[in-house]
Amino acid sequence: MIKKILVFIFGLLLSFKYFPLRFIELFGQLFPENSYGCMIRGFLYRPFLKQCGSNFQVGLQVKLEHLNNINIGNDVYIGHGSWISGLRGGVTLEDQVLIGPYVRIISSNHTFKDGSARFAPGVGEAIIVGFGSWIASGVTITSGVKIGKSCLLAASSVITKNIEEDSIVVGIPGRIIGKVSEKYCK
Numbered sequence: 415m416i417k418k419i420l421v422f423i424f425g426l427l428l429s430f431k432y433f434p435l436r437f438i439e440l441f442g443q444l445f446p447e448n449s450y451g452c453m454i455r456g457f458l459y460r461p462f463l464k465q466c467g468s469n470f471q472v473g474l475q476v477k478l479e480h481l482n483n484i485n486i487g488n489d490v491y492i493g494h495g496s497w498i499s500g501l502r503g504g505v506t507l508e509d510q511v512l513i514g515p516y517v518r519i520i521s522s523n524h525t526f527k528d529g530s531a532r533f534a535p536g537v538g539e540a541i542i543v544g545f546g547s548w549i550a551s552g553v554t555i556t557s558g559v560k561i562g563k564s565c566l567l568a569a570s571s572v573i574t575k576n577i578e579e580d581s582i583v584v585g586i587p588g589r590i591i592g593k594v595s596e597k598y599c600k
C-alpha cells in the first residue's frame with residue numbers, strides 16, 4: 415500500500431514538469447482554424463521544440479509528442495488532427511513542408527519480450543521529410559523513413575521505405591507512380 419502511495423506521489427510530482435506544455439496545448443485550442451490561429455499555435459510550441467524556423471503554423475487538435483526531438487524548418491504547416499511523435503528516433507520537417515490533416519509521423523516502434531510488446535523496450539530511427547513535400551491527409555510515415563524534397567504522398571498512403579525526391583507516392587504500402595515535376599509543375 416505504502417509503495418503504491420509513493421508511486422502515486424512520484425507520478426504526480428513528475429507530471430508538474432509537463433504542465434507548461436499541457437497549458438499551451440489547451441490554450442492554443444482557443445484560437446481559430448485560420449492562418450492567424452495556426453501561427454499563434456506554432457509560436458506557442460516554439461520554446462518546446464528542438465529547433466523551429468520562422469512562420470511555423472499548426473492546425474487545431476494537433477498532437478506533437480517529444481517536442482525536444484522534433485526539428486521544424488521555415489514555413490512548415492501541420493494540418494488539424496495530426497499526430498507527430500519524435501520519441502527515440504526524432505522527426506525533422508524541412509523548410510516548406512506541408513502536412514495535411516490527420517497525418518501520423520511516428521519515429522519509434524515497440525519490440526517484443528517473452529511474447530509481449532507491453533513491457534518490451536522501444537526502438538526508433540529518425541524520420542526526415544524533405545523540403546517542400548506535401549503529405550496529404552491521413553498519411554502514415556513510419557520510423558526511419560526519409561522522404562526526399564518535393565514529394566507528394568497521396569491521401570491515406572502508408573510510407574514504410576525511403577522515397578526519392580520529386581516522387582508521387584500512393585497506396586499501402588506506398589508505391590511511386592510518377593514525378594511531381596512532370597505532373598504538377600507547368
Ligand SMILES: CC(C)(COP(=O)(O)OP(=O)(O)OC[C@H]1O[C@@H](n2cnc3c(N)ncnc32)[C@H](O)[C@@H]1OP(=O)(O)O)[C@@H](O)C(=O)NCCC(=O)NCCS
Pocket residue numbers: 493513514515549550551552566567568569570571584585591
Ligand atoms: C495525390 C492526388 C493529388 C492525386 O490526384 P490526381 O492527380 O487526380 O491523381 P490521378 O487521379 O491522376 O491518379 C493517378 C493514379 O493514382 C491513384 N491514386 C491517386 N490518389 C490515390 C490515393 N490517395 N490512394 C491510392 N491511389 C491513388 C489513382 O487511382 C490513379 O491510379 P490509376 O492510374 O491506376 O488509375 C490525390 O489523390 C490526393 O491524394 N490528394 C490529396 C487530398 C488531400 O488530402 N487534401 C488535403 C489537403 S492537404
